[in-house]
Amino acid sequence: MLTVDHITKRYGDLVALDGVSFSVAPGELFGFVGSNGAGKTTTMRIILGVLSSDGGEVRIDDKPVDFATRQTIGYMPEERGLYPKMKVGDQLAYLAQLHGLNPADAQTAVHRWAERLEIEDKLGKELQALSLGNQQRVQLAAALIHDPKVLVLDEPFSGLDPVAVDVMTDVLRDKANAGVPVIFSSHQLDLVQRLCDRVGIIKAGKIRANGTVDELRSQGKRQLAIGIVGGDASWAPSTPGVQLVGHRAENGRHIILELDPGVDDQAVLHEALQVGPVTHFASHVPSLTEMYREVVSA
Structure with missing residues (x-):
């Protein structure tokens, strides 16, 4: 040791x-x-x-x-x-x-x-x-x-x-x-x-x-990765308790959202569907690189 x-x-x-x-x-x-x-x-x-x-x-x-x-x-x-x-x-x-x-x-x-x-x-x-x-x-x-x-x-x-x-x-x-x-x-x-x-x-x-x-x-707030056909990310920051924290190109363009405690992810899905067809909706675990950037910039 x-x-x-x-x-x-x-x-x-x-x-x-x-x-x-x-x-x-x-x-x-x-x-x-x-x-x-x-x-x-x-x-x-x-x-x-x-x-x-x-x-x-x-x-x-x-x-x-x-x-x-x-x-x-x-x-x-x-x-x-x-x-x-x-x-x-x-x-x-x-x-x-x-x-x-x-x-x-x-x-x-x-x-x-x-x-x-x-x-x-x-x-x-x-x-x-x-x-x-x-x-x-x-x-x-x-x-x-x-x-x-x-x-x-x-x-x-x-x-x-x-x-x-x-x-x-x-x-x-x-x-x-x-x-x-x-x-x-x-x-x-x-x-x-x-x-x-x-x-x-x-x-x-x-x-x-x-x-x-x-x-x-796994530290920090919950995150979601969402892909929407033909939609942009302008809707996300206007959703209560949701912050846009990044983009990721993976099987199309996904946005990464961070949710405050208590925010219902199904409510976020509902908002996303108003923009266009949702092709991807899943929990997102930040990579070590993403987490490192957050720690160092804090």
Whole structure:
């Protein structure tokens, strides 16, 4: 269990983190999302011990993180953190030995992860000679090379093509299935929605929402998706207790309405039928992207 407990961080008058708290259970994939500058990378660096916090505590299995504990964490930074002119295989073996593996076990781990991440033919090349996507795979191999007990990944899917995204996704699921707590940040919210068990949304150094994807998507008022042949949406705002919140192109053009508590959806259907034939009428559950926009703009 990874626990981040009321972490604070200041840079002069700037409050970078303000009481950030969340936990990642064994076998859980936790998506950590927010806009640039919200505090994601600062939080991850504090987890790793690269930065010190001004308050709060990070624990793994209820023990404060020390040097020995950090050796059990796999970290993938957003910035390229490897040696560009060093051969891929050599530096993966070097990093494995820094984490305590003997030379023979380090070589075994290098070839195991190179095969798993489909970079076996890149081991003899300098990192700088690889495409950005393959550099990202090497970066992930460096985070996994010592079979960490906790994975902390900062934008691991950045710059990856769809095939590489599938490879990365499978690896993260496998590690979670093996009981490893996995936290990663990403701006690809559709991927976070599909992959993660829980999601934390951070804005201006504060956690604004935290829960399972379904919990977060079900927050807020009831919504309806309505499709009307030949009709526009001008009727909706004039209906008591109804707000027009968006449009969606899906089997035709649908409007998304938000209903105040107590509003009868059948009364809304009646109003819609006065405009034209209704081709679609159903409850609408916002996507994680829609919910994220609402939380961040609040």
